Structures are given as structure tokens and as C-alpha cells.
Amino acid sequence: MSLLQVENISKSFGGVKAVQSVSFALQPGELLALIGPNGAGKSTTFNMVGGQLAPDSGQVLLNGKNITGLPPRAIWRLGVGRTFQIAQTFASLTVIENVQMALLSADRMIFHWWPRAASHRRDHALALLSQVNMQAQAYRSCSDLAYGDVKRVELAMALAHDPQLLLMDEPTAGMAPGERVALMELTRRIAQERRMGVLFTEHSMDVVFGQADRVAVLVRGKLLAEGTPQTIRDDARVQQAYLGTGLVLEKHDLPSP
Numbered sequence: 541m542s543l544l545q546v547e548n549i550s551k552s553f554g555g556v557k558a559v560q561s562v563s564f565a566l567q568p569g570e571l572l573a574l575i576g577p578n579g580a581g582k583s584t585t586f587n588m589v590g591g592q593l594a595p596d597s598g599q600v601l602l603n604g605k606n607i608t609g610l611p612p613r614a615i616w617r618l619g620v621g622r623t624f625q626i627a628q629t630f631a632s633l634t635v636i637e638n639v640q641m642a643l644l645s646a647d648r649m650i651f652h653w654w655p656r657a658a659s660h661r662r663d664h665a666l667a668l669l670s671q672v673n674m675q676a677q678a679y680r681s682c683s684d685l686a687y688g689d690v691k692r693v694e695l696a697m698a699l700a701h702d703p704q705l706l707l708m709d710e711p712t713a714g715m716a717p718g719e720r721v722a723l724m725e726l727t728r729r730i731a732q733e734r735r736m737g738v739l740f741t742e743h744s745m746d747v748v749f750g751q752a753d754r755v756a757v758l759v760r761g762k763l764l765a766e767g768t769p770q771t772i773r774d775d776a777r778v779q780q781a782y783l784g785t786g787l788v789l790e791k792h793d794l795p796s797p
């Protein structure tokens with residue numbers, strides 16, 4: 541049984557068929573990149589998995605359980621974490637306090653709020669920070685961190701409720717090329733260690749082709765191709781789909797296999 545099974549999901553907005561009968565699966569420990577030109581249906585697909593949107597038809601299964609159309613909080617409770625295009629941390633709190641807040645939420649104690657967070661599961665928070673190599677900066681304010689470090693804190697926060705599946709919406713947006721690859725290498729290592737699946741949308745081809753185990757390509761709402769980075773980079777239909785979009789998908793720009 542797959543960790544995530546997406547079966548023929550579709551979504552229209554008025555007359556716009558944003559996603560049309562898209563299917564794919566994701567296994568534990570695997571990184572699957574969802575790519576495609578602007579308006580291809582990536583965010584819509586992503587939001588149907590996370591519960592922000594309900595599909596018009598089709599279904600989403602998590603470990604065989606039908607989660608189609610459940611609200612985001614219920615899907616999160618079932619083990620689906622999420623990070624956002626713009627990192628969601630509290631700038632006024634320290635790094636460790638941010639992770640402690642995430643642990644309070646995971647423990648259903650969020651309404652205890654401050655000052656409980658300061659003492660809540662400090663060791664666990666430090667262990668999560670050490671997984672993202674941020675332990676040494678635990679007591680710094682989040683507002684003092686470089687953006688790449690904020691993204692790592694956000695990753696530690698997403699791990700606080702021990703997700704089986706992590707949804708990452710353009711995780712490397714706004715980051716420098718070296719930082720992008722480092723963040724996704726770290727994510728990849730954590731995913732393998734925890735046997736956590738990762739579904740991510742991404743525009744940076746160095747990240748997609750260097751880090752994803754598999755790549756799914758959406759074009760105008762349909763799944764055009766799905767396979768290993770090698771298969772996708774050699775697929776003439778994918779090359780064609782990217783022509784004229786302003787996005788680069790050329791062999792000389794991609795890392796060697």
C-alpha cells in the first residue's frame with residue numbers, strides 16, 4: 541500500500557478545468573516533485589491533498605484511508621505536515637520557542653499558550669533542532685536569522701507532530717542557489733531517516749533534478765509525465781511543454797545523473 545495515493549482527482553473553477561483526472565502515488569521515504577509551467581494546476585493539486593480544497597471528483601488516500609475533502613486540521617492530525625512558500629515562524633520568539641509552540645500544538649495544548657511554551661518539552665525541541673542543524677542557534681531570536689536558517693526552523697516545526705507525509709509548497713522560493721540545494725538535501729536525509737514521504741512543488745530545476753526521487757509533470761491541469769528525474773529530463777513532451785514558458789528545462793542546465 542502506498543503512503544499517499546491520489547486517484548483521478550479533478551477540480552474546476554467556473555469554466556477553468558484547473559486539474560483533470562490526476563493520479564499519482566508516493567511511498568514512505570520518497571521525495572516527489574510536482575512541476576509544471578505557471579497555471580498548470582500544481583497548487584490546486586497540492587491543496588486537494590492538504591484539504592484546503594475539496595476535489596470535484598476522485599479521491600485521496602493516506603495509508604489506504606480515504607481523506608478526500610477532510611478539513612486541513614483533520615488531515616494534519618492524520619499525519620500530514622505542511623511548510624509554506626513564505627516561512628511561517630514567530631519573529632519575536634526565539635528559535636527554540638518556535639519549535640516549542642509547534643510541540644504545544646501537536647500535543648493539543650496550544651490554548652495554554654505562553655508562558656507554558658518556555659518549559660514545554662525543551663529536550664524534544666532541541667532534538668528537532670539538532671535534526672535540522674540549528675541546535676547552536678536555539679536561543680537566538682528568529683528575527684535575527686538568515687532566511688535559509690528560518691526555513692530550517694520551519695522544517696523543525698513541521699516535524700513536531702511527527703508527520704508521515706510532508707507537503708512543501710515551493711520550499712526554496714526566495715533562497716540563493718546553494719541554500720536551495722542544501723535545504724532539500726537536508727529534507728531528503730530527514731525523509732529517509734524517518735521514512736517520511738515528501739510532496740513538493742518547485743520551480744528550481746537544480747533542486748528538482750538533483751533531489752527528487754520522482755517527478756510528476758502537470759501541464760494545463762493534466763499529468764503529462766511521471767517518473768525518475770532521468771526519465772523526465774529525457775522526455776521530449778516535457779521539453780516541449782516548457783518551451784516558450786520562460787522556464788528553463790534544458791539539458792545543459794541540469795546536473796548530471
Ligand SMILES: Nc1ncnc2c1ncn2[C@@H]1O[C@H](COP(=O)(O)OP(=O)(O)OP(=O)(O)O)[C@@H](O)[C@H]1O
Binds near residue numbers: 557581584
Ligand atoms: N481560486 C481560484 N479561482 C479561479 N481560478 C483559479 C483558482 N485557483 C486556481 N485557478 C486557476 O486554475 C488554474 C491552475 O492554477 P494553479 O494555481 O493550481 O496552478 P500552478 O501550477 O500552481 O501555477 P503557479 O506555478 O503559477 O503557481 C489556473 O488557470 C488558475 O488561474
